[in-house]
Amino acid sequence: MAYQALYRVWRSQRFDDVVGQKAITQTLKNAIVQQKTSHAYLFTGPRGTGKTSAAKIFAKAINCKHSVDGEPCNECETCIAITEGRLNDVIEIDAASNNGVEEIRDIRDKAKYAPTQAEYKVYIIDEVHMLSTGAFNALLKTLEEPPQNVIFILATTEPHKIPLTIISRTQRFDFKRIGTQDIVDHMAYILKQINVDFEEQALYVIGRAAEGGMRDALSILDQTISFSDEKVTLADAMQVTGSLTYEMMDQYISSCATGDVEAALETLESILSSGKEARRFLEDLLLYCRDLLMFQQAPKLLAEKVGHLTDRFKELAGQTAAEKIYQMIQILSETQNDIRFTNNANIYLEVATVKLAKSVNPVAISSETAPQAATEDIAALQQQIEHLQKELIDLKKNGVAAKESEPAKPTRTVSNKSTLRIPTEMVYKVLNEATKDHLLNVKNVWDDLLQMMSVTQRAMLKASEPVAAGPKGLVIAFEYEIVCGRAMEDEELQLAVHNNLSRLVNYAPDMVCITKESWPKLRQSFIHQNKDTSSEQSTNEQPAADENHLLADEQPPQEVNNQVVDEAIAIFGSELVEVIND
Numbered sequence: 149m150a151y152q153a154l155y156r157v158w159r160s161q162r163f164d165d166v167v168g169q170k171a172i173t174q175t176l177k178n179a180i181v182q183q184k185t186s187h188a189y190l191f192t193g194p195r196g197t198g199k200t201s202a203a204k205i206f207a208k209a210i211n212c213k214h215s216v217d218g219e220p221c222n223e224c225e226t227c228i229a230i231t232e233g234r235l236n237d238v239i240e241i242d243a244a245s246n247n248g249v250e251e252i253r254d255i256r257d258k259a260k261y262a263p264t265q266a267e268y269k270v271y272i273i274d275e276v277h278m279l280s281t282g283a284f285n286a287l288l289k290t291l292e293e294p295p296q297n298v299i300f301i302l303a304t305t306e307p308h309k310i311p312l313t314i315i316s317r318t319q320r321f322d323f324k325r326i327g328t329q330d331i332v333d334h335m336a337y338i339l340k341q342i343n344v345d346f347e348e349q350a351l352y353v354i355g356r357a358a359e360g361g362m363r364d365a366l367s368i369l370d371q372t373i374s375f376s377d378e379k380v381t382l383a384d385a386m387q388v389t390g391s392l393t394y395e396m397m398d399q400y401i402s403s404c405a406t407g408d409v410e411a412a413l414e415t416l417e418s419i420l421s422s423g424k425e426a427r428r429f430l431e432d433l434l435l436y437c438r439d440l441l442m443f444q445q446a447p448k449l450l451a452e453k454v455g456h457l458t459d460r461f462k463e464l465a466g467q468t469a470a471e472k473i474y475q476m477i478q479i480l481s482e483t484q485n486d487i488r489f490t491n492n493a494n495i496y497l498e499v500a501t502v503k504l505a506k507s508v509n510p511v512a513i514s515s516e517t518a519p520q521a522a523t524e525d526i527a528a529l530q531q532q533i534e535h536l537q538k539e540l541i542d543l544k545k546n547g548v549a550a551k552e553s554e555p556a557k558p559t560r561t562v563s564n565k566s567t568l569r570i571p572t573e574m575v576y577k578v579l580n581e582a583t584k585d586h587l588l589n590v591k592n593v594w595d596d597l598l599q600m601m602s603v604t605q606r607a608m609l610k611a612s613e614p615v616a617a618g619p620k621g622l623v624i625a626f627e628y629e630i631v632c633g634r635a636m637e638d639e640e641l642q643l644a645v646h647n648n649l650s651r652l653v654n655y656a657p658d659m660v661c662i663t664k665e666s667w668p669k670l671r672q673s674f675i676h677q678n679k680d681t682s683s684e685q686s687t688n689e690q691p692a693a694d695e696n697h698l699l700a701d702e703q704p705p706q707e708v709n710n711q712v713v714d715e716a717i718a719i720f721g722s723e724l725v726e727v728i729n730d
């Protein structure tokens with residue numbers, strides 16, 4: 149028999165088997181028992197937390213004639229057919245591969261017909277955020293007039309990409325990351341069932357690496373089993389999950405503890421660019437600091453529990469004052485709070501890094517550990533931190549709050565509080581000569597350019613993007629006004645961009661800094677000014693970005709009609725630059 153992946157073989161078939169989502173499964177069972185099911189559900193949560201499993205169990209439970217307490221029997225013909233994916237009335241769609249409007253239109257047409265074999269027709273649409281705007285509209289029409297005996301279960305890892313009009317028509321369940329202990333227990337259970345011996349510490353290493361997703365945990369476990377002889381050992385698990393992560397954490401915290409800002413930022417950069425998610429990294433850092441404290445108090449206990457303490461970690465625990473660790477934990481938890489609602493977690497993490505390294509108590513460091521050459525840099529960086537801290541406060545007051553309200557009111561006027569003077573004339577000068585090719589040239593080398601900059605310069609440019617470019621000038625839009633203001637004054641940064649670009653694209657545009665917020669207005673007024681010369685607006689354009697696409701979609705239709713021209717400019721604006729030059 150061909151080998152089957154553990155996560156397939158051990159996929160939960162009953163609500164009670166779904167690990168770590170008790171509240172959700174209980175609610176669903178009750179709804180089935182009391183016959184109070186909704187016609188549309190939205191299951192959100194990180195990957196591998198049981199969303200699609202729960203959806204399939206739900207489809208079975210609601211159709212099973214022998215269901216007990218809301219659980220499917222898993223033995224009758226209906227249950228078996230659903231498990232094997234061959235019941236016509238339970239339709240699974242992966243929006244990541246079927247994102248066409250046609251697919252959903254098809255649903256609209258077919259949903260009208262009563263189920264043929266089962267009592268309820270159940271559509272399970274996975275990764276529903278991948279649907280195109282048109283498909284969402286088609287889906288919305290179906291949800292507005294739900295056919296009898298049809299249930300939609302929409303699953304997604306990214307609920308913020310789903311139009312509010314859809315969300316408001318569903319009953320929403322947020323699946324949580326599964327706790328490491330729950331994952332470990334489940335893996336231990338499976339290994340016992342399949343008679344594979346294991347070291348418990350190995351399971352903790354895998355559980356942590358899986359970051360709250362059971363499917364990932366079982367995939368790693370699969371790899372580890374195929375890697376080991378007979379027994380799953382700690383060494384095998386470390387090998388498979390990559391001890392690199394631990395080394396990087398050691399390196400990062402030790403740079404912070406010794407006040408080496410530059411090194412800490414560099415390590416952070418490589419951790420983030422290796423694909424680590426900022427939120428998750430913060431959690432790991434908090435765990436790491438907690439472990440440091442625990443190791444200081446009860447080294448043996450921690451060694452037993454964690455099982456992979458590096459020498460560097462032990463050194464750090466010995467050298468770092470408990471007070472300093474408490475301080476770090478405080479900074480980290482504050483940052484965790486700050487990034488809950490932002491799209492730009494990385495910038496907060498960079499600021500936190502500087503804070504962590506700055507909070508160092510100079511008396512506690514020996515002269516050996518603080519690199520002499522870096523002292524001056526540190527002083528300069530410390531000044532920047534104060535700057536950044538101030539910025540962060542402003543950001544909390546203005547930036548974040550403003551961003552949050554955007555999806556609901558895309559036409560919101562630009563904040564009056566803005567004190568930054570936008571260099572309109574300079575922007576116009578660039579726009580006069582701008583072409584799409586120039587912009588594409590710059591965009592193509594943008595990542596390379598970032599790599600050529602210093603760490604702090606890179607951090608500044610990270611939350612920015614080139615929006616228009618010509619042979620002599622380049623307009624860069626910054627996410628945050630504060631950073632934009634700093635970039636305007638930073639001659640070194642401007643020179644670095646100028647020089648490095650000249651090497652990358654063979655001409656040397658000067659950069660003009662603006663805020664992202666000001667860009668649509670600037671562009672619009674420039675276009676109005678040049679109205680007579682361009683007659684064929686908003687034809688042949690492609691959508692600028694998916695998010696804009698969705699934003700536009702969330703507006704009530706009548707408003708869209710009234711503002712069709714403005715909208716077109718706001719969405720397709722960057723393309724208009726090309727039209728003008730044609």
Ligand SMILES: [Zn+2]
Pocket residue numbers: 212213214215220221222223224225226227228
């Ligand atoms: Zn059944």
